[in-house]
Amino acid sequence: MTDYLRKEPQTSSMKARVEQQLGRASRSPIGAWFRDIDRVLLLIALLLIAIGLVAVAAASPASAERYSDASHHIPPMFYFWRQVLWVTLSIPVMLVVSMLPIKAARRLAIVGAAAFLVMLAAVPFIGVEVNGAHRWLGVGIAQFQPSEFLKPFFIVTIAWILSFRAKDEHLPVTVITLGMTAIVGVLLMLQPDFGQTMVFGLVWLILVLLSGVSPKMLALLGVMGLGGVVAAYFFYGTARARIDSFLFPDAAGNAADTYQMDMAHDVLTAGGITGRGPGAGTVKFRLPEAHTDYIFAVVGEEFGLIACAVIAILFFALVTRVFVRLLDEQDAFRVLAAAGLASQFGVQAMINIAVNIGIAPSKGMTLPFISYGGSSMIALSIGMGLLLAFTRRNPYLSRSSYKTGWKA
Known part of the structure; x- marks a missing residue:
């Protein structure tokens, strides 16, 4: 009893220090x-x-066996273990970026969009080829995919340009951003990368x-x-082959193209509702x-369709949370930037x-966040x-204190 009484004040003081550092009374940057x-x-x-780490652990033996010789x-x-390394690097990056002031985050995005757009343009000429596609720059462990890093920066930049409509509705911001998106789409199709083109476009x-x-x-x-x-179907062979194999799987020559999709269906449903168990x-x-690409199917086999539903619900909750939080936001740029970034996560998850x-x-x-990948995880x-950063809200600012009308 005496030892307990001695420890209780220490626990209370520790709790008080945490509240002082992170609570409402704190004036430190981390507290704010x-x-x-x-x-x-x-x-x-x-x-x-966290779910992604478990999923990669489940899929790692299968991929290691396939790519060993x-x-x-x-x-x-x-x-x-490689994914653990990337996550260890990525979480601090996420937290540091989330602490940036709005103006600093916007500047980072604009500069980043310009830099990675240049890198994206260089990919077809000096990019590394993997499975018939030129999507990576660099060598060895330093390889990265410029389109992955371009996505968040480009979305924020597009949001910034579109937000000027709030100042002058006659500005041709739609045409300007359409041209920018079309340029990115052309560069992606040269790799080729039809999936990323769809994400940017949507x-x-x-x-x-x-x-x-x-x-x-x-x-x-x-x-x-x-x-x-229609143009992609008639003039882009990769898109035509994938559309044909999807619409006409029994046609001659298309059976091999549907192997991955057929196997993904078999793996996804092999575990039933509750799955076969970790590693089984x-x-x-x-x-x-x-x-x-098919880690979602591996989750289905080992942890069941319930686990797959949980993942889908989490992505839905992420997007919904952002849009609900933006309901009373009056800054046009913050609304568009946050909505665009949330849409990126939702669209990419939906396609996968x-x-x-x-x-x-x-x-x-x-x-x-689920699939393996270094540059993808950091991006x-x-x-x-x-x-x-764009969804941060001052808890002392009441809704009634917002000015009416959007401000760019």
Whole structure:
């Protein structure tokens, strides 16, 4: 009893110190950040990262066995330990970016968008080829995918340009951002990367709709989008092959193209509702890209469809949380930037899950925070850090104190 009484004041004082450092009374930068940050959004991001580590651990043996050969043996947990390294680097990056003031975060995004757009333009000429695609720059462990880093920076830059509509509705911001997105789309198609092109295009469309667009312009954008899909089918061989294999899987020559989708369906449903258990999956060993594009299917085999539903719900909760938090936000730039970044996570997750369950053709799209990948994890953490920065809210500022009308 005496020892307990001696420890209780120490525990109380420790608790008081934590409250003093992070509580409302704290004037330190970290205390201010902890007050202003959306802790629910941060928790969702950390949960997705934690689930991703478990998923990569489940998929790592299958991918290690597939990519090992007589001259090069890959340890079963190789990809898992590499992912642990990337997560260890990425979480501090996310937290540091989330602490940036709004103006600093915007400047970072604009400069980053310009720099990685130049790198993206260089990929078709000096990029590293992997599985027939030129999407990476660098050598060895220093390889990175410029399009992954460009996404969050480009989205914030587009949001900044569109936010000027609040000052002058006659500014041609829609045309300007359409041209910028088209340039990125052309550069991506040269790699080729049809999946990333869809992400950029869909997020741009969401931002344009949120910024306000006339019915005539909306109809024109619909026609242009349909025309782009038709043009891709007739003039872009990769897109035509994947669309044909998806729509006509039984046609001659298409059976081989549907192997990944068929295997993903088999792996996804092999575990039933509750899964076979951690490490007990066997069908995953026949699945290509088990640790990246088709990791959602591996989760289904080992942890069941319930676990897959949890992942989908978390992404839905992330997007919903952001849009609900923006309901009373009056700064046009912050609304568009945060909505665009949240849409990026939602669109990319939706495309990956759709491919894994067989309702969309294969696109080589990873599942955010879940799939293995170094540059992808760091780029996603930068995007999440920007999202946390733009959704920060002063707890002492009441809703009634906001000025009416958007301000750019």
